[in-house]
Amino acid sequence: xxxxxxxxxxxxxxxxxxxxxxxxxxxxxxxxxxxxxxxxxxxxxxxxxxxxxxxxxxxxxxxxxxxxxxxxxxxxxxxxxxxxxxxxxxxxxxxxxxxxxxxxxxxxxxxxxxx
Numbered sequence: 001x002x003x004x005x006x007x008x009x010x011x012x013x014x015x016x017x018x019x020x021x022x023x024x025x026x027x028x029x030x031x032x033x034x035x036x037x038x039x040x041x042x043x044x045x046x047x048x049x050x051x052x053x054x055x056x057x058x059x060x061x062x063x064x065x066x067x068x069x070x071x072x073x074x075x076x077x078x079x080x081x082x083x084x085x086x087x088x089x090x091x092x093x094x095x096x097x098x099x100x101x102x103x104x105x106x107x108x109x110x111x112x113x114x115x
Contacts, residue, residue, distance in 0.1 A: 016085040017099040020108035023072045026096065031070035034095075036084045037102075041076060043115040047105055055080045058087060067093055074098040074105070 018026065027033055033050040035042060042052055053061045055075070065071060071093055073081035081097040088095035098105065106112050 016082065016089065016095065016097050017078070018072065018096045019099055020104045020110055023074075023096070023098045023105070024108075024110060026070050026072055029070075031072050031096075032066060034065070034071050034073045034084065035075070036073055036080050037075050045102065045106075045112050046115045047074060047102060048111055048113050050074065055084055058084055062088075062091055065093065069094075071095040072098055075101045077101040077103060 023031075023033070027049070033047055035046060035050040035052045036055040036058065037052075038054055039052075046052075053064075065088070071085075071088055073084040073088070073095060074097075075081040075084075078097060078099050078101045081101060085095040085097040100107070102112065
């Protein structure tokens with residue numbers, strides 16, 4: 001029971017978080033960047049090349065996502081993207097979460113466009 005709880009809370013050995021630099025390396029290698037923020041959040045700023053699927057719609061959009069690519073999930077701070085990555089991994093996707101979200105991406109000096 002404790003191991004299950006640790007895994008659910010992100011304290012288990014199945015760490016899906018990646019730094020902004022690691023995420024950029026994955027994207028440069030062909031990974032898909034999946035923005036799971038709300039429509040309003042995306043209108044203010046976005047990472048170029050990202051695909052938008054709000055977290056609450058992710059389950060219904062699974063068929064539109066490639067299982068042949070690594071998927072890096074991204075939100076504002078990393079919480080929702082971690083949930084999304086775990087949801088995708090449970091469905092057989094190779095998914096990661098951008099730790100710190102778009103804020104960490106910006107702080108690393110990586111490109112962001114106006115939505």
